[in-house]
Amino acid sequence: MIFNILRKELKSMFASPMGWVILSLLMLAFGMNFLNGIDSYFAVMQGAMRPAERIGVTQFVGEKLFSFAAFLALFAVPLLSMRLIAEERRNLTLPFLFSAPVSITDIVLGKFLGLVIFLSVLVIYIAIMLFALSPWAEIDIGYILANSFGLLLLIASFSAAGLYFSSMTQQPVVAAILTFIVLFALSFLNLVLPGDPSGILPSLSIMHRFQSFTGGLIDTGDIAYFVLLIITFLTLTIRRLDADRLRG
């Protein structure tokens, strides 16, 4: 049943030009960033004489690329997630889903996974770009996989948040703005409230958690953080939709 909802979501994302436009613009941006990265790699490495200054091409290009992707996701995900429930609410199509033999959990999970799969196209695209260097250089496969995994977790948590804010309103634009504000705050908590590095608040920041992935490190603590974030927002969404049925 989750699969059927997921299929419907993917279909409707590809049925509107919005999805295609955002996907292609992001791909363009990532491609440019990738090319710039390679150009500057040669420039920088020519100047770096001592071995300690030299780093691999994967990390040099990848670090910038993945950070850039995470930053762009902050803008792209709210634009894609805003329609998920808000538009159904506005077009009064929610009864179609509610009166079908699917649970609210199925609906929410289906929509969430639909968006994550849609966005994972971008993660795969970035990974393919980096793997494309392999004929000319020795690539750090583990580094690419760790980063892709981190980016996927980041995008999934953004999507979960976007889904929740989309369930709160009838206006997709309002949902997008709310999602953006909250994600922005959550992402840069570490910059707004620096304090000492061992403080609790900075460690709650999304970008802070993402940084260890960009270093190529998979930390269970970070995974737990993202999974918790996702579960929290999805549970809130389920509760919000359930309230529709209870309160009317």
Added chain:
Amino acid sequence: MMNNLTVEASELTRLYGGREAVSNVSFDLKQGEVLGFLGPNGAGKSTTMKMLTGNLAPSAGSVKICGIDMIENPKEAKALIGYLPEMRPLYKEFTVDEYLTIAARLHRVSGKHIKKAVEIAKERCGLTHMSKRLIENLSNGYQQRVGIAQAIIHNPMVVILDEPTVGLDPNQIRPIRELIKEIGKEHSVILSTHILPEVELMCNHVQIIDKGKLVFNGGIDVLKRQRIGNKLLIGLRNLPMVDELLKIKGIIEAEVAENNMMRIRFAEGEAPHEAIVQAAVKNKWGLYQIAPDQTSLEDVFTQLTHQDAAAEVVAESPQ
């Protein structure tokens, strides 16, 4: 299932901020029945339907579909229902085929049968030549047909339609009525409307709901009698005095209406039609029209809500 009961609603109540939108509504529906839900705006028709389909949780009471409780086993119960809400839930970015395929999948039509189910639903609703059109570009009437098609695509035991004929022109309404009757033969249909003739044409059971309360629950014949009643509307070029009409045997009430018309009420069991015509000829009243005076829904409605007889009807009906 026991006694082929498809819908059992018992003591349904729904509160909105302390106000009872629907209060204590109970009824049963058997297989092969078409139930018409009547009532003025805001009476609680849609709210009741939302509760029957699991779109809204009742504040009290329970709904059983073919013996399956909607609150305990919502998925199983919902699988037996096809529902068209008042506002059609159409995804306008899809074509008719795409939308109906999604509807079939969501309603657990098995993969092999989806194509066939879509074809059958389109054929029944007269949509075959619209398959590849975007729903967005369809006319109002065709969109309504798509709405009905998604409600019957999985061949449900109970079809619940909220105002199914709104927005259809008379030529389109007829096939839809036939369709509803046809579905009603094998399964059960609940439909809401505020057009009384519609109920008479399609339904064999009627419920009238007012301010959230069930004020009438019974067969269509009872309602017909209420509606047509013992009234005549006659058109006379030279209007006689009311007293002269009252002299005719059986007439107990007469009043002058607009356009040289008179409304007449006669006693139960009498048939004064012929006598009226004869009197009209004899006294040169210039009779040009004589017809049963059909009361509007509002009139029947007020009759039913204000008569004690209505209470008896509710008491008689099976609970």
